[in-house]
Amino acid sequence: MKLSKLATGLGCRLEGDGTIEIVRVAGIQRAEPGDVTFLTNSRYAADLATTRASAVIVGLTDVVQSTTAALLRSDNPYAAFARAIMMFAQGHSVPPPPGVDRLSAVAPDATIGAGAAIGPFVTIGAGAVIGPRTIVYPNVVIGAGVRIGEYCVIRSHVTIRDRITIGDRVILHDGVVVGSDGFGFARETDGTHLKILQLADVVIEDDVEIGANSTIDRPALGETRIGAGTKIDNLVHIAHGVAIGRRTLLAAQVGIAGSTTLEDRVTLAGQVGVAGHLTLGTGVVATAQTGIPNSVEAGSFVSGYPAIPNRDWLKSSAVFRKLPELRKTLSDLERRLAALEEKMG
Amino acid sequence: MKLSKLATGLGCRLEGDGTIEIVRVAGIQRAEPGDVTFLTNSRYAADLATTRASAVIVGLTDVVQSTTAALLRSDNPYAAFARAIMMFAQGHSVPPPPGVDRLSAVAPDATIGAGAAIGPFVTIGAGAVIGPRTIVYPNVVIGAGVRIGEYCVIRSHVTIRDRITIGDRVILHDGVVVGSDGFGFARETDGTHLKILQLADVVIEDDVEIGANSTIDRPALGETRIGAGTKIDNLVHIAHGVAIGRRTLLAAQVGIAGSTTLEDRVTLAGQVGVAGHLTLGTGVVATAQTGIPNSVEAGSFVSGYPAIPNRDWLKSSAVFRKLPELRKTLSDLERRLAALEEKMG
Amino acid sequence: MKLSKLATGLGCRLEGDGTIEIVRVAGIQRAEPGDVTFLTNSRYAADLATTRASAVIVGLTDVVQSTTAALLRSDNPYAAFARAIMMFAQGHSVPPPPGVDRLSAVAPDATIGAGAAIGPFVTIGAGAVIGPRTIVYPNVVIGAGVRIGEYCVIRSHVTIRDRITIGDRVILHDGVVVGSDGFGFARETDGTHLKILQLADVVIEDDVEIGANSTIDRPALGETRIGAGTKIDNLVHIAHGVAIGRRTLLAAQVGIAGSTTLEDRVTLAGQVGVAGHLTLGTGVVATAQTGIPNSVEAGSFVSGYPAIPNRDWLKSSAVFRKLPELRKTLSDLERRLAALEEKMG
Numbered sequence A, B, C: 001m002k003l004s005k006l007a008t009g010l011g012c013r014l015e016g017d018g019t020i021e022i023v024r025v026a027g028i029q030r031a032e033p034g035d036v037t038f039l040t041n042s043r044y045a046a047d048l049a050t051t052r053a054s055a056v057i058v059g060l061t062d063v064v065q066s067t068t069a070a071l072l073r074s075d076n077p078y079a080a081f082a083r084a085i086m087m088f089a090q091g092h093s094v095p096p097p098p099g100v101d102r103l104s105a106v107a108p109d110a111t112i113g114a115g116a117a118i119g120p121f122v123t124i125g126a127g128a129v130i131g132p133r134t135i136v137y138p139n140v141v142i143g144a145g146v147r148i149g150e151y152c153v154i155r156s157h158v159t160i161r162d163r164i165t166i167g168d169r170v171i172l173h174d175g176v177v178v179g180s181d182g183f184g185f186a187r188e189t190d191g192t193h194l195k196i197l198q199l200a201d202v203v204i205e206d207d208v209e210i211g212a213n214s215t216i217d218r219p220a221l222g223e224t225r226i227g228a229g230t231k232i233d234n235l236v237h238i239a240h241g242v243a244i245g246r247r248t249l250l251a252a253q254v255g256i257a258g259s260t261t262l263e264d265r266v267t268l269a270g271q272v273g274v275a276g277h278l279t280l281g282t283g284v285v286a287t288a289q290t291g292i293p294n295s296v297e298a299g300s301f302v303s304g305y306p307a308i309p310n311r312d313w314l315k316s317s318a319v320f321r322k323l324p325e326l327r328k329t330l331s332d333l334e335r336r337l338a339a340l341e342e343k344m345g
Helices: A003-010 A042-049 A077-087 A310-320 A323-344 B003-010 B042-049 B077-087 B310-320 B323-344 C003-010 C042-049 C077-087 C310-320 C323-344
Strands: A013-015 A035-038 A055-059 A070-074 A177-181 A185-187 A193-195 A201-204 A215-218 A223-226 A301-303 B013-015 B035-038 B055-059 B070-074 B177-181 B185-187 B193-195 B201-204 B215-218 B223-226 B301-303 C013-015 C035-038 C055-059 C070-074 C177-181 C185-187 C193-195 C201-204 C215-218 C223-226 C301-303
Touching: A003 A013, A003 A055, A003 A070, A003 A077, A035 A077, A055 A077, A070 A077, A077 C185, A077 C193, A177 A201, A185 B077, A193 B077, A201 A215, A215 A223, A301 A310, A310 A323, A310 B323, A323 B323, A323 C310, A323 C323, B003 B013, B003 B055, B003 B070, B003 B077, B035 B077, B055 B077, B070 B077, B177 B201, B185 C077, B193 C077, B201 B215, B215 B223, B301 B310, B310 B323, B310 C323, B323 C323, C003 C013, C003 C055, C003 C070, C003 C077, C035 C077, C055 C077, C070 C077, C177 C201, C201 C215, C215 C223, C301 C310, C310 C323
Parallel strands: A035 A055, A055 A070, A177 A215, A201 A223, B035 B055, B055 B070, B177 B215, B201 B223, C035 C055, C055 C070, C177 C215, C201 C223
Antiparallel strands: A013 A070, A185 A193, B013 B070, B185 B193, C013 C070, C185 C193
């Protein structure tokens, strides 16, 4: 594709020779002539001078000191990069063909939408509804009464328990479990634990994506809900009765305990843990491994365990490293003061 | 159901109008007239005044200042709530019907107990024994020589490796792996890692429940054992040779390293990690994200990383936030002391 | 087996009666007469005096004060133990028989190597190549164009996405996902997240072992690579574009964020988290739960969050416990100093 045509397709302003032929997208360090690359992380800014790429997607006002590459200027270079990836996709997925594989177990009264594809070794329970053009990969288990919208992608080994509701354009990666029993037990007087039946709803709204082997539990009462446009990474645990708002991002191995609410546009980095029965307000951000034992105000940026404002945590962490030195200084002061006190009588 | 009848069924003392018709269990904030709700978490005490529920399960001596709801007083309100949930279950599961699905692969010499249900795409190995009335959901893989007791529920995509022993009334949620190889390697002189074969036993005792996508490894020697009545949440890792006692509770994403022993009634909150070759005594409790590098005495309540008594950890964490301030105070003192020293000669 | 023969087989120097009959390997505390045991962890040294084992594998120069057991001296006792385990394996696995199970869905143009075994309910996509003598357990899903080498063991419920490359002698435990989409989104101006297609390669080199339910993501560009001889435990998350060197060990529940490089022979203990776009140099070691936000020099030994040298972290952690006491000392000093200052005028 000519670079001028790519610039138009991506909505970028071109600085350079539009007649260059572009054949691939590549990372800035691995790029070769014929490649378009991108710069959205300042960590890689120095690579601009040395990249062999033919073109680089940059911001509208980024100062580029020295590069042999043409520039594609965008008000949102990362989104432009994402679109370039779509235009030059490296390989593709091979989903099951439309229709129902003969080696599947689909209940006679299940409804399979037009153009939907059901792979081999898939079980679909009584009364379930699979929306048009939804793709169900091999070995998926869909319970009775489940409702799945259109254009969803349900990858291999996913379980969707009975009566769960899934919206449109939802992507569930391999091994995701939606609707497993919440971890709820009442301690009996004799010390045994009585299981609290977990049979209420889970609702996954439109445009949600959930990463491989993540688990979303169903509650005893009410519902567990994942809001529209929320993206969840791999190996994340969402407990029973959790409510997650819209456009939230949860990185890998995050865990959210029962009955907690995350409002819209929360961002939790990897391995963050959130205790139960809390509310994280709109736009809360937590850095990796943060442990959150209390509710957090909208707009807060927190770190540490227990979580405190990120700025405070950075400062306290810097002092933490010097604690042995601090203790020594304190001992010295104590000795000097005692000497003075003695001198003064 | 009449409230008076519900009170009798739950073993509660009724305060209020026993002729009210109860149709549902609901959370205290979402409850409507006709609902029974419960108060077991003081966090929600203020909701008692405003709940629209017709009845509330409370403790025998809880002081209820103002509510329009009838009261159901119980010496164990959480267990009474659990029983109420069973009486008004919201929906139900649809297990495979009793018998063996024709799309399964069951070894000719496997024994399937009376009333057991084996779903489609299930593999059962040579000589395996599935107890009476046990339910095996679709796509489960059960190895050769496995013994599973009666009234178990084995959810979709579970793997039970060869020769594992599972007791009665055990629940394994979707994606659980029992008997995967322990992580054991011996470093050779040339730096490569020699695999130590992991072929010894795993025993899951009666009444254990294990959450979705958790993994229980088998050891090279001896056994891995999960004691009767223990409950394990999602995405938990139990390494090879771990011994877990009775009635222990492990919340989501906990990890226990190899050859460690947890005695009875241990409670580990979410994301706790325990190092290998340790013993946690009876009744040990650890708060979320605690890291435990050493054995812990019975009855201890620990937090932090490395784990220390919870009370100490709370106090030290409070000071941690003030470390920058502390350092400044220390600098000030040092300056003032130096001034005094100079003055004194 | 006669002890003398065992000594020869393990390359050990025998001290004691070579005519003893050895029948089993056992842990030092559970061993009985007729057992060989081993001592590689000084934690168990005291058990040497009381073990009932007939023989013990120890180091060449270990001082053994009192034991009734014969000694098998080795320059690598842990590797000798691993070999002894192989010689007396407790039980064995029952893989699917060679050939393709009739209840599988293998694309007509897939290539199944000589002696390979494909179990029931396995899907193999168009053009995939399964190497000679590789074993594929039930319910595995292998995408189109995948290449798997020889002598691999692919356990139940594994997913290998389209076009992934797997070397020789690789072991993937149950529920592993290789090639799930990396967690990559570009934020649009309207606040929604645009999915960045993740279709590039994952390469798993020879002799890699990956634990149950771990997930290895594929990137949009470049590749994710796991180097030869690397061993990964259960529930580990490897993000898109990560490069892991040779002979690295990752314990359970470790998470590595996108585009990070681990050079050779890195060792990360359980629940360690590593941020994105970093480099951990050759031989880096991190203790359990360490959080690594910055690149780490080769040969470093780090702990804590944020990670600092292990030695410093141990010292600072010791002071952390005493922070309340430190604060009190500081207050006392402040008061005494103020008194002195007043006295001096």
